[in-house]
Every structure is written in C-alpha cells, then in structure tokens.
Amino acid sequence: MSGVFGYLGRATEQPVAQVIQTMSTRMRHVFTQQLEQTVISPQVALGRRHLGLLNQQPQPAQSADGKVALCLAGEFYFQEAQRHQLEREGWLDSKASAAEFALALFLRDGASGLTKLEGAFTCSIWDGRTQIFWLINDRYGLYPHYYAHARGAFAFAPELKGVISAPEIPRRLNETALAEYLRFQQLLGNKTWFADVQLLPPASLLRYDLEHDQLSLEQYWDWDQIGEITGLTFDEAVEEASRLFQRAIQAMTAPPLRPGIFLSGGLDGRIILAFADQPTPPPTFTFGAPGSRDVVYAARLARRAGAEHHWVPLEDGRWVLTYHDLHLALTEGMHSWMHAHGISMLATARQHMDVNLSGWDGGTTMGGFAVLEEHQADRYYRYPPDETAFYERMFRAFCQDVTWPGMSEGEAASLLSGAGRSHLRDRAFESMRQELARTRHYRPAHRTDYFIIQNLIRRSLQNQIITQRSMLEVRCPYFDYSFVDFMYCLPDTIRTRPEFRRAMLTKRKPELALVPYEKDDRLPHSNQLFRNGDGFLRRGKAWINRRVGGLFPQRPRLYADYEAYLRTDLRNWAESVLFDQRTLERGLFDQAAVRSLWQQHLAGEQLWTIGKIAPLLTLEMVMRRLFDVASPDGRELITNKEEDYVT
Known part of the structure; x- marks a missing residue:
C-alpha cells in the first residue's frame, strides 16, 4: 500500500538516516513498490512508498525557503475551486x-x-519554522498508518514493521490484541500487536512537538456530525443517491489512470459497473472456484455490460502456499491467510488496469445492514433493549456471525488456561465493551453501523484494500463524502429498506438486475413481478431436482473452500506451523487444546471449524514475523520480479 513514513527525535539512539533506510528496506515487498526517503535535518527524516501511478513527482514537496516539507499518499477529489x-x-x-x-x-x-x-489520503508535514510535525488523514482513514512515541522519538509508517524499525519503540506484546484475535479473528479500535504502537484514527490531526517531545491527537470529524433529512420519499432518496454516486464514479474514473472493477455475483461491484458505463466499460476481474456463483454470475454481468472480463480460477488450495508469506508481509496478520483470495490475480489485473473501483463496504453504507444483511434479523443488533444486551449481542456477532464462526467460550478457555493465560479469558469481552462505550453519543439507529464501519470494516475488511494496493491503486466510491453524508441523513425507514440498492441498480442499468444475486440466488430487480416470477421458477427447478436428481445445476456459493484446503493441500504446512518446535517452546496456547481442535477439523464432522484453526496459525506467523529475532540484514520477504509474484 502507498503510504508515508518518518522518524523524528531530538536525541535518537541511531542516526535518522540509518533508521529511515531500515524502515524503507523492511517495507518493500513487491517489485511494483517504489520507496524514497529524505533526511530533512539530523533530527527529522521523511519518506514515502508508492506505485508510480498517483503522485509521480518526487517528494517531499517543499516551501520556497525549504523550511516546510510535505509527503502525500493518496489523492484529493473535487478540489478544483480550492486550487483556483x-x-x-x-x-x-x-x-x-x-x-x-x-x-x-x-x-x-x-x-x-x-x-x-475531500479524498483518500494521509499527509505528513514537517514545519521547520515551528519545529512541529503533523500527520493528517482523511475522515475515514482510507490509507491506514501506524505510529508510536517512546523514549524521545516518534515514528510512523503504513506498516508495523516500519514503526518498530525505530530502536526506541518497544516490542511488547499487546495481550488484549492477542485475546481479541483469538475470539474475533481481528483487532478492535486502534490496537495493534504491540502495546506501544497504535493505528492512526480516522480524521486525525496528529501534532508532534519535537522541541518539547510532546504528542497530541485531535479528531477533526466524527459520524455524529452527519445531520438528518426528513420529507423525502423513497423514490426521491433513490434519485439523489444515484446522482451523488454517479458524481463519485465520474471523479474516480477520470484519466489518466485506467479503471477496472473486481466483480463478483454480489451487488456492490455490479452497481459500480452500472454507473461506470463509459463508451468502453472498464475491464472486470473475478477469482474463484469453477462453477461457483461468483464466477458464473460475474461473467454474465460482464457480458451484459459489454466489459472485457478476466477470471483467475482457484482450482485447489496450492495457491495459498505461494502467497501466504506475501499476504502476511502486506497485512501483518490483521487479516488471516484464509482471506487472501484475490492476491493471485493482482499481477494479471495490473496489465489491464491501474486503479480498482472497489465495492468495499457498499453493503453497510448503502444497504443499511449492520451485521447479517438480513434486515429483519439485523434489528436484533440495531435496536437492543439496553446496554447490557447490546454488549452481549455484539460480542456474539463478532465471535460467530461477521466472519467464519469462531471458537466457543469453553474452547477459548482451554487454550488460554492451559498455557497460564487465564487472566485473558474475559479480556476480549471487556475490550469490546470499552470500544462499544465509545459509541454512546451516536444516534441509536446508526450506532451499530458506525461501530461496524470503525471496527469490522476498517480493522478487518480494509486489509483486502491494503493487499490490492501492493499492485494497484484502489478507489472507494462508497466512501465518497457527499454520498455517505446523504445516506446517513436518511430516515432509517428508507435507508434500511433492502430494495434500496435494487432500485438504484434497476433504474441505472436494468439488464444487470437480470443476473441473480449470489447470496439468495434471486434477481435483484426492483420490480416484484420479476423477483417473484424468478423465485417461482427457481422453486420449480428445485422441486424437479429433488425428484429427478441434478437436472438443473446447483451452483455453490463458496468461491474458495478453505476448510477443504486445510485438510488436503495445506495440511502439511498447517501442521508445520502449529506443532513446530518454535511454536511449542513459545507456549502461547495449551498444546493439548490445539491438537484437539486440529483433530476435530481433520475429522470433517463439523461445519466451519476453520474459524478456530486459522487464528492460531496466523498468530504464530505474526510472532515469527514481528517478534522473533529478525534475519541478519533485517529484510522482509521481497518479490523483485513480476514472475515471482505470479503463480
């Protein structure tokens, strides 16, 4: 991912030139990544990592007198009036x-x-006139960065590996992060694996006073600044949302970068395809198992739109063996290896596109669902009777609903207690309760959505964007400022209607609403006659299949069967991590409990056991990559040639 990095301090333990070079070296993983760094003074060094697509001019940009220097990752939208x-x-x-x-x-x-x-950006600014450093990001934190302040030094970077290159930053394990990952398969809030390193919050004005070694952080925007609109009809809301979304798409498809779309059988990408109907539609890309709904329906959508389509098959699990190290280097374990799908098609995609128009999080901002995308069941989370119920329900959702179902209370207790970590048994729940308490000032109708966006979407799913940005730029139209403001201004009775997205799609490009939605295998058309007729037809086919047997193909939803992979192609690799001598000596978890979970998974008698095994594998890999002694030259995995990146 493109980003900015730097190291500042009045009396650093190592020369800033040496540290900034180490940071740069440890954060280059792919042949596409370009890094540059500048020593501003004996106390200040700045750098940036980029792909040579956006911001091609050398940085930092400097004032005429050379006293102010700025590095930028990302871009701005709709800034023409300010420029003029x-x-x-x-x-x-x-x-x-x-x-x-x-x-x-x-x-x-x-x-x-x-x-x-407006935009997606992070800026680092050194003001030599005041001896003040600034780190500023966009209101949603679309280019994630980490920072740490310890022993008279300040370091920041788009990766933890960059921050901990500063010798002053301790590598103390954050045990709360360990407990969270075990239960939620992700971290919450701004926590990282390190007790002394934080994720920069969205809408941050971070100020570091070098002379006095003082750090302050101000949030310049929050979700509660979004107002309310009353008096709009459903059709009027659809019309205005469509206008704003079209405006965002036009800005994000402007030349010179070549746009493309990662397309599935879902709704978010196909709505982008509907609105990005240039004279020549952007090329589309899909990965997945042959015959899966995503693969079949994405190809149909591309044909109907007249788009050049590319498919990268996932025939078996061997591709994971090729890419899990690189995925770990890019995401640093914040997203498990079982979410690495898509990494294998990035090199192919780069041949045809420069920027992916991502459908990331369209479901939350536009669909109005908070947890399940089942709007009636979702009310269970959006309108709890009291705080205690809210905490318990959201804890259950993060343990079981928002990703692969995880381990039970008893299984987690066995893993921790047997390893002498009983004090962590309730840590994940307490941490979630603290994070949820920070959202009390939000309107009840939006509180769950905002928590999901700041935690699940930002802390977990955004790692898919980070991975893609190793080869491509990524633009996120569902995070356009005006579009988001409008959607969350709407009354809950409009925004959370499941037909809102269907109405936008059908109005803009009805032919794309004639391809089934992969989640319910029904047409996402706003006309109920189409939907009901299609539903009747599918029920009829199912009735015939039950009596004749397989006359009509039943397409699987799974685009990648990680559970089967782990029992076959990945079994030797998994066992080499889980039961390696280094793992046993580390003693993070009780080994008898680990072996029990592993045997249950191999038996194949339960569904979704991978949500219990994958976090254990990822945590051990994180320990090796970030906490164990580094290799002699301090370098991370680097693929220098395109052929090293492609299977």
Missing part, C-alpha cells in the same frame, strides 16, 4: 502536483486547511 483560489492568490502554480497543492493549502491555512479536503 490558491492560484489567484499566488500560492500555487497551475501545474502544481497534488502534494504541492496540499503544501500551499497548509502554508496559507495551517493544518486545519487540510481537514477541509
């Missing part, structure tokens, strides 16, 4: 880069000027 104003006032040249534009805005308005920008 800066040009008229003499702050900016008409051919200035995005980084130079941000610098001019900072010089005129200070750090607060950047908070008024």
Whole structure:
C-alpha cells in the first residue's frame, strides 16, 4: 500500500538516516513498490512508498525557503475551486502536483486547511519554522498508518514493521490484541500487536512537538456530525443517491489512470459497473472456484455490460502456499491467510488496469445492514433493549456471525488456561465493551453501523484494500463524502429498506438486475413481478431436482473452500506451523487444546471449524514475523520480479 513514513527525535539512539533506510528496506515487498526517503535535518527524516501511478513527482514537496516539507499518499477529489483560489492568490502554480497543492493549502491555512479536503489520503508535514510535525488523514482513514512515541522519538509508517524499525519503540506484546484475535479473528479500535504502537484514527490531526517531545491527537470529524433529512420519499432518496454516486464514479474514473472493477455475483461491484458505463466499460476481474456463483454470475454481468472480463480460477488450495508469506508481509496478520483470495490475480489485473473501483463496504453504507444483511434479523443488533444486551449481542456477532464462526467460550478457555493465560479469558469481552462505550453519543439507529464501519470494516475488511494496493491503486466510491453524508441523513425507514440498492441498480442499468444475486440466488430487480416470477421458477427447478436428481445445476456459493484446503493441500504446512518446535517452546496456547481442535477439523464432522484453526496459525506467523529475532540484514520477504509474484 502507498503510504508515508518518518522518524523524528531530538536525541535518537541511531542516526535518522540509518533508521529511515531500515524502515524503507523492511517495507518493500513487491517489485511494483517504489520507496524514497529524505533526511530533512539530523533530527527529522521523511519518506514515502508508492506505485508510480498517483503522485509521480518526487517528494517531499517543499516551501520556497525549504523550511516546510510535505509527503502525500493518496489523492484529493473535487478540489478544483480550492486550487483556483490558491492560484489567484499566488500560492500555487497551475501545474502544481497534488502534494504541492496540499503544501500551499497548509502554508496559507495551517493544518486545519487540510481537514477541509475531500479524498483518500494521509499527509505528513514537517514545519521547520515551528519545529512541529503533523500527520493528517482523511475522515475515514482510507490509507491506514501506524505510529508510536517512546523514549524521545516518534515514528510512523503504513506498516508495523516500519514503526518498530525505530530502536526506541518497544516490542511488547499487546495481550488484549492477542485475546481479541483469538475470539474475533481481528483487532478492535486502534490496537495493534504491540502495546506501544497504535493505528492512526480516522480524521486525525496528529501534532508532534519535537522541541518539547510532546504528542497530541485531535479528531477533526466524527459520524455524529452527519445531520438528518426528513420529507423525502423513497423514490426521491433513490434519485439523489444515484446522482451523488454517479458524481463519485465520474471523479474516480477520470484519466489518466485506467479503471477496472473486481466483480463478483454480489451487488456492490455490479452497481459500480452500472454507473461506470463509459463508451468502453472498464475491464472486470473475478477469482474463484469453477462453477461457483461468483464466477458464473460475474461473467454474465460482464457480458451484459459489454466489459472485457478476466477470471483467475482457484482450482485447489496450492495457491495459498505461494502467497501466504506475501499476504502476511502486506497485512501483518490483521487479516488471516484464509482471506487472501484475490492476491493471485493482482499481477494479471495490473496489465489491464491501474486503479480498482472497489465495492468495499457498499453493503453497510448503502444497504443499511449492520451485521447479517438480513434486515429483519439485523434489528436484533440495531435496536437492543439496553446496554447490557447490546454488549452481549455484539460480542456474539463478532465471535460467530461477521466472519467464519469462531471458537466457543469453553474452547477459548482451554487454550488460554492451559498455557497460564487465564487472566485473558474475559479480556476480549471487556475490550469490546470499552470500544462499544465509545459509541454512546451516536444516534441509536446508526450506532451499530458506525461501530461496524470503525471496527469490522476498517480493522478487518480494509486489509483486502491494503493487499490490492501492493499492485494497484484502489478507489472507494462508497466512501465518497457527499454520498455517505446523504445516506446517513436518511430516515432509517428508507435507508434500511433492502430494495434500496435494487432500485438504484434497476433504474441505472436494468439488464444487470437480470443476473441473480449470489447470496439468495434471486434477481435483484426492483420490480416484484420479476423477483417473484424468478423465485417461482427457481422453486420449480428445485422441486424437479429433488425428484429427478441434478437436472438443473446447483451452483455453490463458496468461491474458495478453505476448510477443504486445510485438510488436503495445506495440511502439511498447517501442521508445520502449529506443532513446530518454535511454536511449542513459545507456549502461547495449551498444546493439548490445539491438537484437539486440529483433530476435530481433520475429522470433517463439523461445519466451519476453520474459524478456530486459522487464528492460531496466523498468530504464530505474526510472532515469527514481528517478534522473533529478525534475519541478519533485517529484510522482509521481497518479490523483485513480476514472475515471482505470479503463480
């Protein structure tokens, strides 16, 4: 992922030039990644990692007197009026880069000027006039970065490996993070594996005073700033949402970068395809097992749209053996290896596109579901009777519903207690309760959505975006500021209607609503006659199949069968991690309990046991990659040639 990084301190333990070079070296994993770093002074060094697609000009951008330097990852949207104003006032040249534009805005308005920008970005700014450093990101944190402040030094980077390259930053295990991952298969809030390293919150104004070694953090925007709209009809809401979404798509498909779409049988990507109907539609890409719904329906959608379509098959689990190390290097275990699907098609996609128009999180912002995407059952989470019920229900959801079902209370207790970690038995629940308590100021109708966006979407699913950004730029139209504001201004009675997305799709490109939705295998059409007729036809086929046997094909939902992979192609690899001598000596978990879970998985008599095994594998790999002694040269896995990246 593109990002900015740096190291500052008045009396650092190592020269800043040495540390910034180490940070750069440890964060290059793929041949597409370009890194540059600059020593500003004996106390300040800045750098950035990029793909050579956005922001191609060298950085940092510097003021005329050389006292202010800015590095940018990402981009801004809808900034033409601000640019023209800066040009008229003499702050900016008409051919200035995005980084130079941000610098001019900072010089005129200070750090607060950047908070008024729309986009997906993180900026690092060193102001030598005041000896103040700033780290500023967009309101949703779409380019995740980490930071740490310890023993007179400050470090930041898009990866933990970069931050812990600073010798002052301790590598103390965050046991709460360990407990969370065991139960939720992800972390919550801004926690990382390290007790002294934090994820930068969205909408951050981070200020580090070098002279006084003081750090402060201010949040310049929050979800409760979104207002309310009343008086709109459902059709009027669909019309305005469509207009705003079209506006976002137009901005994100503007040249010179070549757009493309990762397409499945779902709704989010197909709605983007419907609105991105340029004279030549963007190429589309799908991965998955032959015959799966995603593979079959994505191909149909592309044909109906007239888009060039590419499919990368997942025939078996051997591709995981090729890519799990790289996936770990990119996501640092924040997303388990069983979510690495898609990494195998990135090199192919890069040949045809520069930027993926991602359908990431369209379901939450536009569909209005919070946990299950079953709107009636979802009310169970959105309207709890009291705080105690809310905590318990959300804990259950993160343990069992929002990803592969995880381990039971008894299984988690056995793993921890037998390893002398009984004090962690209730840690995950207590941590979730603390995170949920931070959301009390939100409107009840939106509170669950906002918690899901800030935790599940940002902390877990965003790692898919991070992985894609190792080869491509990614733009996220469902996080367009105006579109999100409008959707969450709507009354709950409109926004949470399951037909909202269907109405937008059918109105914009009805032929794409004639391909089934992979989740319920029904047409996502706004006309109930189409939906009911299709449903009657499918029930009839199912009736015939039960009597004749397989006359009509039943397409599986699973695009990748990780459970089967783990019993076959991945078994030797998994056992080499779970029962290796290093793992046994580390003693994170009770080995008898681990072996019991593993044998249950191999037996294949239960569904979804992979949600209990995968976190154990990932946690051990994280320990080896981030906590064990580094290799002599300190380098991480690097693929330098394209053929190393492609299966």
